[in-house]
Amino acid sequence: MGKRIEPAWPRGAAPLDEFTARMLEVGDGLYRELPWRHVDDPYAVLVSEIMLQQTQVARVGRFWERFLAAFPTLDALAAAAVPDVLELWQGLGYNRRALALKRTADECAVAGEGRLPGSYEGLLALPGIGPATAAGVMAFAYQKPAVYVETNVRAVFLHELFPGREGVPDRELEPAVAAAAFHPSAAADPRRWYYGLLDYGAHLKATGVNPTRRSASYSRQSAFEGSRRQKRAWIVRRVLAAPEGVEAAVVARELSAAEVAAGREAVGADLFESIAGDLVGEGFFRREGALLVP
Incomplete structure (x- = not known):
């Protein structure tokens, strides 16, 4: 079972109704057209979510399209040789993500399903799928509300609800993310809700504001060369x-x-x-x- 997060709205914050309405409006205005958006195939969404971990959006597009062309289904990925999978991953970095994705495909193939589970808990039980990835698949592939605490989502909530606070832990953010995600206006279209938050968070960073530095989980990535x-x-x-x-x-x-x-x-x-x-x-x-x- 995944960790249960009870929705809660921070004291002193703008009313939840007002917040969700404003975030939807802001997000719509900043919408980015990306190849993995409005895709119903949970496997294709999973590939995008794993590739986007610790990798810039601009770099992922061509890798995602090339990977899916070679391995269009979970069964195709399960049948592939590990060197072939790793070869197509070269250039993305963090190659263990590719191995975890391959193992997920292998497990699904062994189970005889050839498809991903339709529940958060089922996704979380698979190799390399953590809470954020499982929530992303639920929201973007299955259109179901989920507590998706990704870096850009984190940036928005820190900026909007915890201004000036340093070292804010996710245990304070998650109840607010849950409260907003399950509010009727957000829950009616989880894709639209989280696309908007992702694009707003990216906008904040692009304009020189990076609220994620005020997160307790923030750490500056070490230099790659020589590491x-x-x-x-x-x-x-x-x-x-x-x-x-x-x-x-x-x-x-x-x-x-x-x-x-x-x-x-x-x-x-x-x-x-x-x-x-x-x-x-x-x-x-x-x-x-x-x-x-x-």
Whole structure:
């Protein structure tokens, strides 16, 4: 079961009726046409929600369309080889999202359904689907009210209901998001409601206001270049480029040389083995003796 959130409206805030009416009006005026909007296929919506995690909207469009062209259904994704799935994900980053999506497809295929569950709790039970992703599928694919606390939604509620407050925890935001989402004017069209909040939140950030910095859950993303994430991505790309496998020692030498060429420290054996071991454990590729094999 998902966490139950009791709707509650903050004291001193504008009346809920007034707030929802104003947010709908503001959102309609800022509406962005995006390829995954007004899509009824829950799988296509899920792919968009997972791709949009920690990735800018402008980068997702071509990846989403290309991924769905290759794997148009959950069953098609379940039948695909992991290297093929990862290959189409290259460039989006956070490749473990692709593996989680593949595992979701595998579970749905094993269950014999070939489709996603129609409930929040059922979605939440699948690999890599957290509360926000499950709520996004419920709202955007199934047109059902849900408590969708995504970064732009968070920005709007912080800006509108908690002005000047620092370190606002989601446990204070979520009851207000729930109260608004289940208000009759928002619940009548969950897509319109959340599209509007997403677009308003994006507008706030684009105009130099970023209320999410006042969230207790806010953390500035660390630099990618030179990070462990960057080394993980490099190793994945290198192994995927060798369908028959490549010696781990060769990958280690090439990665270390690439780091030195970029003006960074060489990669020690312990660090390489730690990263490669994580990637094997997560299912990105496997070890066969001295080889790393996609």
